[in-house]
Amino acid sequence: MSTVAAALRNAAARLRAAGIDDPAGDARRLVAHALGWPPARLVIAGPDPLPPEAAAPLEAALAARCAHRPVAQILGWRAFWRHAFEVTPDVLDPRPETEVLVAAALEGTFARVLDLGTGSGCVLLSLLAERPAARGLGIDVSDAALAVARRNAARLGLSDRATLRHGDWLAGVSGPFDLIVSNPPYLAAHELAGLAPEVRDWEPAIALSPGGDGLDAYRAIAAGAAAVLAPGGVLAVEIGPTQAEAVAALMRSGGLAGTQLRRDLDGRARVVLAHRPAPQGDGL
Numbered sequence: 001m002s003t004v005a006a007a008l009r010n011a012a013a014r015l016r017a018a019g020i021d022d023p024a025g026d027a028r029r030l031v032a033h034a035l036g037w038p039p040a041r042l043v044i045a046g047p048d049p050l051p052p053e054a055a056a057p058l059e060a061a062l063a064a065r066c067a068h069r070p071v072a073q074i075l076g077w078r079a080f081w082r083h084a085f086e087v088t089p090d091v092l093d094p095r096p097e098t099e100v101l102v103a104a105a106l107e108g109t110f111a112r113v114l115d116l117g118t119g120s121g122c123v124l125l126s127l128l129a130e131r132p133a134a135r136g137l138g139i140d141v142s143d144a145a146l147a148v149a150r151r152n153a154a155r156l157g158l159s160d161r162a163t164l165r166h167g168d169w170l171a172g173v174s175g176p177f178d179l180i181v182s183n184p185p186y187l188a189a190h191e192l193a194g195l196a197p198e199v200r201d202w203e204p205a206i207a208l209s210p211g212g213d214g215l216d217a218y219r220a221i222a223a224g225a226a227a228v229l230a231p232g233g234v235l236a237v238e239i240g241p242t243q244a245e246a247v248a249a250l251m252r253s254g255g256l257a258g259t260q261l262r263r264d265l266d267g268r269a270r271v272v273l274a275h276r277p278a279p280q281g282d283g284l
């Protein structure tokens, strides 16, 4: 009979042979998932026999991972900011870089927040959880993604403060909002071919790229943000590392001021912020 340690070794070997990037780490996560255990328990339980009821779920999980399905989709969830979010093939797997957007948004105060392209709802719901008096609207063009976001809102006890609605960026949205956040699709069309199979074959294409030069979502958002922001309200968007200048220029063209940049832990440009200027006084 196989032990837990042997199952881990075999799983890592299979994942390595399939060309998976972190075979040992993924083996730990998938064996723990099949057992319904926290990964830390695997170390102590190494010499124990693998419970027979874990064999079928482990085989299914390994087959999926060998086909490059992302670990979060196999587990069904991803840790982001302070919470676990349901992840399915209908939503972008929340990325650690996007926590820079959450941190930037939390630098200011807000009571009404709008999240454009909410996906799993990870950004909007993390912000609402941090600000118990705030209310939010999450927009997405994907009904399937909105269904996941609604389940995440319900599980986090945030359904009463989070409205999740189908829409195309700012079309039909009326403010005022103190804060707009967005992590829109931003890959240029030519970048898609170079993506890892985990992303290219398993994540929703509509979450990855708006086509063309990758800037179309920023064009739509920057052009309409000032009209739905309260005076002094902030727009904060996640960007690809080479897009800071172009996105800041779009924000200025849209009537926003004071563009600022935030970087991720690797030092790459990751978030651009700007605000709607307060109206000028009448000079009296």
Ligand SMILES: C[S@@+](CC[C@H](N)C(=O)[O-])C[C@H]1O[C@@H](n2cnc3c(N)ncnc32)[C@H](O)[C@@H]1O
Pocket (backbone or CB within 6 Å): 091, 092, 093, 094, 095, 098, 116, 117, 118, 119, 120, 121, 122, 123, 139, 140, 141, 142, 145, 167, 168, 169, 183, 184, 185, 186, 206, 207, 208
């Ligand atoms: C990069 S994902 C971000 C998801 C989530 N906010 C996150 O950070 O993990 C972009 C999201 O924008 C949505 N989207 C794409 N085009 C859209 C549009 N025209 N209007 C609204 N949402 C759109 C996609 O469905 C996807 O959920």
